[in-house]
Amino acid sequence: MTFDELGLSAELLRAVAEEGYSEPTPVQIQAIPPILAGQDVMAGAQTGTGKTAAFTLPMLQRFKQHANTSVSPARHPVRALIIAPTRELAAQVFESVRTYGKHIPLRAACVYGGVNIDPQMAELRAGVEILVATPGRLLDHVHQRTVNLGQVEILVLDEADRMLDMGFMPDIKRIIALLPAKRQNLMFSATFPDDIKRLADQILKAPVRIQVAKKNTVTELVSHSAFKVDTRNKRELLERLMRERDLRQVLCFTSTKISANRLARELTRDGFACAALHSDKTQQERMQALADFKDGKVQVLVATDIAARGLDIEDLPLVINYELPPNPEDYIHRLGRTGRAGQAGEAISLVSRDEQEALSSIEKLLKAPIPVREAAEPQRGASSDHRRSSPRSGSTPARAEPASISADPTPPRPESMLAAPRAPQRPREQQDAPAALMSKPGSQPVQPARSKRQIAALFLPPVAEKQDN
């Protein structure tokens, strides 16, 4: 199947070719024809499937005939309203509208909160055909009478389940009440909880139903695994993962803003270019952090779940769950940041003892176990022979060398070494090198010199065993 066969116009085919897309994705193949035909669509599609183009391309095609260069606002009524739950997603959808619509002179604007409303007001007053908005700021504009939604022909609810999670349903209903009754409705959602189904029943008319990724599944292109590690050793493990694997761009998730700030601070102190992204940051800070991350100026972006949806970073190879999300569905959304648009991706979770329940909930939701390896705390007082045996131990005698860390859940290599946490009783410089190991549950410890008791003290029990200690 080609884009041409989907019936798109020459301007859109050109824009798509300029983006380097050779063929449409499954959601595009299924959604573009009914949208072009004016039908309502309810699509179960996660970000990363190409869903933005799936609604933007046919929308641009349908409005192409209205493109004009008149300066009169009346000639540029809002014809399409795209509502997104977060500022980041709204900004990205807007970017897509501009990208795909660059050869069609329709006007588009994006309005979200956290930034000065005045420039948005001026833009809306001048008239725009396609408006991308977050719900709260859109209602602000409605109250200020800077926007008239009385001529909307297409409504898109993007990431509808997220809107529900974020408490936007009352705002959405208020907005829908302002729209003409006769319109085309497109709803995109990663999941379909009951409230979303009810909303769909209320607003969609005989929708074409599309499901491109099964509910609650992680895209097959993402390999996911976990390390069991003490909370206090997580950062060290993370840093070693980055050094060992020479990771240049790491999206790292925490479950709270406080831990995001703390981790970003500690990583910065340890010499990593790092930024935090969460809802306490100003819009300017959030956009800057994202831009710096995309440009490679920031190596580690530490984000809370607000960033888990809608972030579109091309070729992001790896997501790290520094802390598991309290809501298991957010695990899926976090993983959706990698393995996008046909690229292989990887997700690694660092799981502490008190997160085992969260891990079990995620496994239950996925209906599959997550391969778990154990991240070993180094044996205190390990022999210096071991340190010398490390090819990278160099001549610095006291400092533990980075460990070899493989994300491939295969049996450990004998030389594998892992996290070297600080020994509280001695300064780090005086610690012996770690005699760490990395193993799959059930595999033999690499350091036979350790007693079972020592090992039991150092590691969490394998998740699969569900022990209660």
Ligand code: AMP
């Ligand atoms: P989305 O699911 O809309 O967030 O899109 C995810 C990513 O897929 C974006 O980076 C798009 O640029 C990319 N994309 C969309 N359509 C295609 C396509 N047909 N071929 C390759 N990449 C695509």
